[in-house]
Amino acid sequence: MSTVLINADEIYKLLEDVKDPEIDTVSILDLGMVEDVTVTGPDVTVQMLPTFLGCPALSIIQKNVERALKQHPIVRNVSVEFLRAPSWTSDRITEKGKAGLKAFGISPPPKQMKKDGSWHIDCPYCESTFVTMENIFGPTACRSILYCKACKNPFEAMKPMIKMI
Amino acid sequence: MENESLKNLAIKELLLQLADDDFIHAYRGSEWLGLAPHIEEDVASSSIAQDTMGHAVIYYKLLEEIGEGTADWLAHDRQAHERRNAIILEAANGPGHYMKDPDYDWAFAVVRNYFYTQAKAIRIQSLQSSSYAPLAEVAQKVQMELYYHLMHWKVWFVQLLGSGHKEAVSRMKTAIEKTLPDFAGIFSLGQFGEEMVEQGLIEGEAAIQKKWIDAVTPIFESVGVATTFEIGMEKGDGRNGVHTEDLKTALDTLSEVYASDKAASW
């Protein structure tokens, strides 16, 4: 019998270097996309949650995960699985992830929608709440387009994804 | 044994209906790229089309998992008569061609998109309690994305139909009259519908249609427009492989690249 060769923590450390292909200030870990990591001898399985089902970046992310983990001297096979459940929700983004989004000029999703379905977003540049929604849909599936009336900058925000009843 | 195979057939048919509906709907949506009324709408409707294509893909993948062929093959390589989408979803966006003199009808797009998205929302709600676990899981994710689609099309529908603008209202009414006579095709579960309901895969046609009417009626009332909801299937039932020339043309166009080299990896 072989001894344990790879510690899962080492894998998580490597995953921190896998960034969102379009937002290089946020890792897939901080986006909350990694559900589980399983190490079996030299083989690693990473179970992930897609942010949006039609997101074209998923296959790029998959390749980047494989490439990152194969840098580990002992890792032999890497398998990346996208799970159907649980559903990814925007509250899975960590505090570090939110800071990374902001650094990129993207407002993090609000924690919770109000009961009437409305949500409130601050400008990532000047923190003003004096903003208008220009388009719920943005350049990618997960983002919306807004405008700050205080500093007169257009900006993007992560679209809230939460479970509806 | 026989029951088991009948159940599998019902699962397969339901997945095909869901996948083919979203597939052709996403394709028709994507044809608006660059042609939508304004730039923000161009961004929004293509984002919705992309989400919707993602939904089709996930259903095709469920079919792939039960051995019905690869997702690519299912999407690109089946003839029109093998498709299960509702006929109203395949109808062209309007006269002309995407590349040449497109004279697309935005009123028809708004009506069809709103009606279909509302029906899809009700269907997805039902699928969340499907006895087929993979489908119930997928439905929850789809619902989250659909929330925004429905909000979007409802706003357009109310804005145009309730605008008081003579041309807008008249074009919307024409589009509604064009859509309803074939809209029952959306609710049809096809020849294995009874089995689907018996197995607890999804609620029955009548139940879903009733919920749809209940959801749409207050929207009509809010803009002071009366309708009798004369819903039919004049051109036939797409669930049973009956389709129009519009589907064939669409399939020829959308599989052109795939057909040029079926073994290529993209």
Ligand SMILES: [Zn+2]
């Ligand atoms: Zn600002």
